Amino acid sequence: MRSSQDNRRQQPDSEPPRSGLSRRSLLGMAAAGTAVVAVGVGGNRLWSGSSEIPDWTYENIPPQQGRRVIVTGANGFPEGDRSGLGFHIALGLARAGAHVIIASRSQERGEEAIRWMMADSPDAVVRFEPLDLADLNSVRNFVASMHASSGGLDLLVNNAGTMGTVERQVSVDGFERVFATNALGPFALTAGLLPLLRNGNVPRIVWMCSGRGAFGDLDLDDLQREQSYDYASAYNDSKQAHLIAALECDRRSRALGWGVASIAAHPGVARTNLIPDGPGLDSPEGWRFRNMPFMFQGSAQGALPALYAAASPQAAGGGYYGPKGVMGMRGLPGLASVPDNSRDPQMAVDVWETLQRLGTVSFS
Ligand SMILES: NC(=O)c1ccc[n+]([C@@H]2O[C@H](COP(=O)([O-])OP(=O)(O)OC[C@H]3O[C@@H](n4cnc5c(N)ncnc54)[C@H](OP(=O)(O)O)[C@@H]3O)[C@@H](O)[C@H]2O)c1
Secondary structure, three states: OOOHHHOOOOOOOOOOOOOOOOHHHHHHHHHHHHHHHHHHHOHHHOOOOOOOOOOOOHHHOOOOOOOEEEEEOOOOOOEOOEOOHHHHHHHHHHHOOOEEEEEEOOHHHHHHHHHHHHHHOOOOEEEEEEOOOOOHHHHHHHHHHHHHOOOOOOEEEEOOOOOOOOOOOEOOOOOEHHHHHHHHHHHHHHHHHHHHHHOOOOOEEEEEOOHHHHHOOOOOOOOOOOOOOOHHHHHHHHHHHHHHHHHHHHHHHHHHOOOOEEEEEOOOOEOOOOOOOOOOOOOHHHHHHHHOHHHOEOHHHHOHHHHHHHHOOOOOOOOEEEEEEHHHOEEEEEEOOOOHHHOOHHHHHHHHHHHHHHHOOOOO
C-alpha cells in the first residue's frame, strides 16, 4: 500500500497531453486560498484541528472487500498539479478492496478517472454512473438505478460540490445553483439511498463539509438569493447547511433506529479544481490560488479526513473530522469543532424540513 503522497504518482497509458500550465493546472492550487482568507477575517470563528487522533493515512484504511460504495464527484483525475478530493477518496477505498461507484456529471471524465485508478490498482472494481446533483430528476434517476441494481450499499460519500461562479446561476429546477449542488442535491440523494443503506453492512454516510461553513449565515427565507448574490456567501451557507444536515441525519438515525452512521468531514485547504472550475483565477480566491500556493495542501492529503470518516472503525456517527494541523487547514485527520452556527437543534429541524420540502423527498 502506498502513502498518500504517492497517490498521484502513476499515470495511465492514455494520459491526456499536458500543457505545463493549463488552465486547470494553474487553478488547481486555488481552493485553499479561500479558507485562508476566511481565517484572516474571522479568527474568532476558526474551526480547529485536534491531535486526539493518532496519525492515520492511506496505509491505515482497513480492508474494504465486500463493501459497496458510492463517491460523488470522484471524477477529478490528476491534472497538472492537482486532482479532486473525490478521486483520492474513491482510489483509497478501491485500493482497499471496495466496489466503488463514481457518481459524476461527465461520463468522459469519469471514465478517465477510472483509467487512472486502474493504472494504480489493476484489481480495483470501479464503475461510473451519471449523476448531476443540481438536477433533481438526475438524482431520482440515479437513485432508481441504484435500487434496480443488485448489491446493496454500505457507504455513501457526499463529496461533490461547487464553489459557484461569479455570476448567479440557477439549476434546471430553478434553485440557486450553489445551494442546489452542495445542499439540496446531496440531501435528496441521501434520502433516496437511505433504504439501501439501512440494509447495508455497517453502513455510513460521509458528508464533505468545509471550514468555510463556519462563516455561513444561512437564511432559509432567502435561499434563492435573487436580490443579492455572491458566490462566497452562497458557498459558506451551503456548507453550513450540509454540516447541519449531516449532524441532524445522525440524530434521526439514532432516534429512529436507521442503523446508519452519519459522519461529517472537511479537507482543510486543498489544491483541487474547486476554484478554477468555480469563481476562476481572476476572483479573489483565484488570486490567492495563484500567489499563495504554499497555503494549499495536496489533494491526496486533503481527502484523508473523509476517508477516515468513511473507513476508520474509530470514526463515530455524529462526528466531525478535519486536518489536525495549522488551524485545521492541513495535516492528517483529527477531530474538528462544530461551529456555533451549526449547533442549534431547532435550526437543524428547520433545515431538514426545508430540504425535504424543496427536494420533495422524505427519509424512511
Ligand atoms: N479543495 C478545498 O480546499 C475544499 C475545502 C473545503 C471543502 N471542499 C469540498 O470538497 C468537495 C470536493 O471538492 P474539490 O475540492 O475536490 O473540488 P473539485 O476538484 O472541483 O471537485 C468537485 C467535484 O464535484 C463534482 N460536481 C460539481 N458539481 C456537480 C454536480 N452538479 N453534480 C455532480 N457532481 C458535481 C465535480 O464534477 P465535474 O467534473 O463534473 O465538475 C467534481 O468531481 C466539495 O464538496 C468541496 O466543497 C474542498
